[in-house]
Amino acid sequence: MTALPCDRCVGRSLNLCRPLDGARLQVMLALGGIHRWKKHESLFRADAPMGPFFKIRSGIVAVSRTLDDGRRQIVAVRAPGDCVGYLENDGKYAFDGDALTDVEACAFDRRGFDAFAAKHPDLAAAVAEALSAALKQSGQDMLVLGQLRSTERVAHFLAEIDTLYRQRAVSSRPLSLKMSRTEIADYLGLTLETVSRAIGKLKVRDVIGLMGSDEVVVLDNNKLRRIAKVEHDGRPSATTIN
Amino acid sequence: MTALPCDRCVGRSLNLCRPLDGARLQVMLALGGIHRWKKHESLFRADAPMGPFFKIRSGIVAVSRTLDDGRRQIVAVRAPGDCVGYLENDGKYAFDGDALTDVEACAFDRRGFDAFAAKHPDLAAAVAEALSAALKQSGQDMLVLGQLRSTERVAHFLAEIDTLYRQRAVSSRPLSLKMSRTEIADYLGLTLETVSRAIGKLKVRDVIGLMGSDEVVVLDNNKLRRIAKVEHDGRPSATTIN
DNA sequence: CGGGAACTTGATCTCGGTCAATATTGGTGG
DNA sequence: CCACCAATATTGACCGAGATCAAGTTCCCG
Numbered sequence: 268m269t270a271l272p273c274d275r276c277v278g279r280s281l282n283l284c285r286p287l288d289g290a291r292l293q294v295m296l297a298l299g300g301i302h303r304w305k306k307h308e309s310l311f312r313a314d315a316p317m318g319p320f321f322k323i324r325s326g327i328v329a330v331s332r333t334l335d336d337g338r339r340q341i342v343a344v345r346a347p348g349d350c351v352g353y354l355e356n357d358g359k360y361a362f363d364g365d366a367l368t369d370v371e372a373c374a375f376d377r378r379g380f381d382a383f384a385a386k387h388p389d390l391a392a393a394v395a396e397a398l399s400a401a402l403k404q405s406g407q408d409m410l411v412l413g414q415l416r417s418t419e420r421v422a423h424f425l426a427e428i429d430t431l432y433r434q435r436a437v438s439s440r441p442l443s444l445k446m447s448r449t450e451i452a453d454y455l456g457l458t459l460e461t462v463s464r465a466i467g468k469l470k471v472r473d474v475i476g477l478m479g480s481d482e483v484v485v486l487d488n489n490k491l492r493r494i495a496k497v498e499h500d501g502r503p504s505a506t507t508i509n
Numbered sequence: 510m511t512a513l514p515c516d517r518c519v520g521r522s523l524n525l526c527r528p529l530d531g532a533r534l535q536v537m538l539a540l541g542g543i544h545r546w547k548k549h550e551s552l553f554r555a556d557a558p559m560g561p562f563f564k565i566r567s568g569i570v571a572v573s574r575t576l577d578d579g580r581r582q583i584v585a586v587r588a589p590g591d592c593v594g595y596l597e598n599d600g601k602y603a604f605d606g607d608a609l610t611d612v613e614a615c616a617f618d619r620r621g622f623d624a625f626a627a628k629h630p631d632l633a634a635a636v637a638e639a640l641s642a643a644l645k646q647s648g649q650d651m652l653v654l655g656q657l658r659s660t661e662r663v664a665h666f667l668a669e670i671d672t673l674y675r676q677r678a679v680s681s682r683p684l685s686l687k688m689s690r691t692e693i694a695d696y697l698g699l700t701l702e703t704v705s706r707a708i709g710k711l712k713v714r715d716v717i718g719l720m721g722s723d724e725v726v727v728l729d730n731n732k733l734r735r736i737a738k739v740e741h742d743g744r745p746s747a748t749t750i751n
Numbered sequence: 752c753g754g755g756a757a758c759t760t761g762a763t764c765t766c767g768g769t770c771a772a773t774a775t776t777g778g779t780g781g
Numbered sequence: 782c783c784a785c786c787a788a789t790a791t792t793g794a795c796c797g798a799g800a801t802c803a804a805g806t807t808c809c810c811g
Contacts, residue, residue: 334739338656385630385631402643402644402647405584406584409582414576455655458800459757460799461798463760466759467760701790702770706791708790708791709791721777
């Protein structure tokens with residue numbers, strides 16, 4: 268068997284690759300090919316006519332939505348193994364998808380995939396599992412956006428990114444955020460200045476250490492997670508969809 | 510054919526009832542029965558061992574999560590036709606489910622349902638569709654929580670509830686909120702005082718009118734939706750899951 | 752090195768939170 | 782039916798976390 272578009276997918280539990288074997292795989296492969304984007308390029312735009320969705324092979328993707336006046340909310344950060352660009356609204360993408368780093372991803376035709384999934388119950392179950400995981404995550408994030416103070420949010424973000432990247436083998440220690448202060452702010456519903464101050468506060472309290480502005484060392488994991496309030500069970504999450 | 514537990518489900522597009530017919534329906538029915546809750550009773554608790562999930566026949570349910578210190582975030586408001594209590598975390602409910610009004614719902618055994626869905630592709634597709642719709646909604650809500658100011662949030666809430674209740678034939682005009690100021694605040698990430706002031710502001714601007722504190726008349730829909738910033742396409746949404 | 756982008760830090764302002772005092776309202780029993 | 786009471790909502794005064802505006806500083810990257 269040759270190298271597969273998805274053979275790099277990690278994640279110990281279920282993901283959209285496992286159910287693919289033998290002949291079925293061939294069909295899937297026919298549906299989409301590998302594409303590449305550079306940092307800050309767009310994978311897809313909200314309200315643009317629906318095209319394929321993508322399964323990330325490497326790199327990080329931000330899923331977001333922006334108001335007319337420029338206010339932007341990053342709704343999810345996706346890592347290798349995750350799917351993005353799956354959600355649609357009346358034949359259009361429901362969100363923006365932006366490469367936070369250089370990205371490689373498999374493109375899949377939405378209709379073709381759905382039709383294929385309809386014939387393969389385990390694949391359909393994998394999709395449902397992925398969607399459930401994403402929905403659960405969204406609920407957590409709403410708690411963060413609605414209830415946590417700025418420093419709590421940033422602490423939560425760091426714990427979350429730490430868990431996410433570790434699971435997906437994105438980067439080793441020290442943790443590399445891959446996001447500017449502005450991007451973190453857009454994810455947490457804060458301003459870049461507030462994010463900067465909150466990070467400073469965590470540094471002063473010896474919860475974390477900084478190497479440059481992108482590399483973070485978690486000095487006191489317990490304290491970090493206590494500040495973050497919301498549990499981050501390091502449980503492996505299924506392939507996630509957006 | 511006799512009266513069905515789900516025959517009241519409205520929603521023009523897909524829902525979890527349509528794919529149920531004949532013999533298959535019988536199996537589904539064997540999986541769960543109708544239950545009733547009074548206002549403010551709990552359908553299920555986060556972290557409690559997983560039991561059945563529920564499909565609402567009548568009434569409104571709040572899906573929420575509360576921190577140790579009491580801060581609470583309502584993550585979704587569900588109406589007849591929607592499913593709640595579906596998401597799990599390691600064998601436990603992922604969220605709280607509370608009756609905002611008297612509620613009637615069908616209980617379904619999770620495992621039994623999943624097994625059944627695995628054999629019926631159209632049902633599986635319906636589940637995926639419902640989960641997708643819920644996830645899209647969550648993204649919108651994150652934009653609201655992260656970026657909108659208090660009055661914008663309240664306007665958005667009113668527009669959302671108006672659309673939701675109208676689709677599901679929950680209440681006619683004037684719109685009955687079914688939620689106290691505190692509950693609205695917990696949904697919008699605000700305090701009850703701020704919600705009250707924002708409603709007052711919308712009243713002064715003649716965007717809405719009040720009859721008592723629960724009944725709202727939308728006087729200027731355009732203005733309301735302009736303030737709300739986020740589009741509320743009145744598109745029928747699929748059965749939603751939590 | 753030099754220049755520009757990203758980050759940090761500081762000063763001030765504002766929105767929404769907090770605390771507190773009424774005002775409604777709705778439900779209950781007389 | 783009305784009076785009363787508890788629960789809920791409104792309104793006001795004040796405060797503080799975070800936004801905004803404005804310098805500086807560091808860090809890349811050519």
